[in-house]
Amino acid sequence: MPGDTPELPVQDLRTLMPEYAGFAREATLLNPEPGDPGVRESSLGGELLWPADEPWPYCAQEDHWTYGTDWRNRTEIVPGAVPMVPILQLFARDVPGLAFPDGKDLLQLVWCALIHEQDSGLVVPRLYWRNEAEVLAGGLLPEIPKAGEGEYDEDNLPEPSTLSPVAAVDFPSGFDLPKDMRDTWESRLPSPSGGSTWPPDAHIIGTKVGGWPAWTQPADWPDCESGHRMDHLLTITGDIQLGDCGGVYFFQCRQCTDLPWDWRFDCH
Ligand SMILES: [Zn+2]
Ligand SMILES: [Zn+2]
Incomplete structure (x- = not known):
């Protein structure tokens, strides 16, 4: 329709910014449905x-x-x-x-x-x-x-839901991109309407395992007690209300044998 901003296909983002493709991580979307x-x-x-x-x-x-x-x-x-x-x-x-x-x-x-x-x-x-x-x-x-x-x-109480897990490829939100990419992002993408194309839409916001945290606020990765930055384990977001919060994010350290874990949440 006239006036609408054409959506950029994800493939284009990766072609236009080859280093973005390097951030791809496997994820599993859980797709909860009340049941x-x-x-x-x-x-x-x-x-x-x-x-x-x-x-x-x-x-x-x-x-x-x-x-x-x-x-x-x-x-x-x-x-x-x-x-x-x-x-x-x-x-x-x-x-x-x-x-x-x-x-x-x-x-x-x-x-x-x-x-x-x-x-x-x-x-x-x-x-x-x-x-x-x-x-x-x-x-x-x-x-x-x-x-x-x-x-x-x-x-804070999710509605009982069945899951339909689907494998997906996830990309980081803008909060997890290196600063130089964030700073140059817009100028490197075509923006037919003059509007902003940020954030990249290859980032999956939803309840998922693996991939990248679905942060809605600046990234806040936890470290384990031995000082390793933990890996993203899973995100729960969107499917339940969580008050004013965007999501709850779970992390674990796979370098430590006792698999320490931690969590973060963010609020609007
Ligand atoms: Zn309590
Ligand atoms: Zn550790």
Whole structure:
């Protein structure tokens, strides 16, 4: 249509800026769709395959709070320990691009769905690597504890969703490009309408494993305690509300044998 900015095909970006192609990383888009995932399926916000002999995790931060029924009154502190909520479960068979630790084939993620003011910020996640057969052999926790009424913040609670993982090639957002590329980006691209073509649209914003973090704010890569910059493990974004936040990003250090991990989130 007249006046519309023609979209630049991704291939053109890589042709016009050959060094951009060098940043390609394999990713798996998880494509969550609201549904009724089973405990032995990969899921977002579904029931987790949880071993009977392992207590369900609780968050006991004293000052975590929820907006409650009135979002203007943001001081409903929830006292005591609150059960964490299932966030993500990934079986190795569904995400062949994800490197599991030796002997593990199941990744699980939970977090506290309340809001935290202290250093940990929005969510207090925990991450678990498991072996599916071992969990099944030992029996499953009969029931995953649920928070009571008002003991979670709905924005931090994903709708139970099935996943349809698809392999993809991901590129960094502008925040992760070297400064000289950022500085010269616009002048090197055709811009028929005179408008900006930034950021590059080969960067995937969505819930994904691998690839690049879907930052919506300047990059903030964590280092492990040994000083290695961690690798991006997965991003959860967009598919759940996450309050005012753009996404939650998980990282791990693959240079350290105990695979330390960390997380970041960003807000609009
Ligand atoms: Zn909490
Ligand atoms: Zn390390």
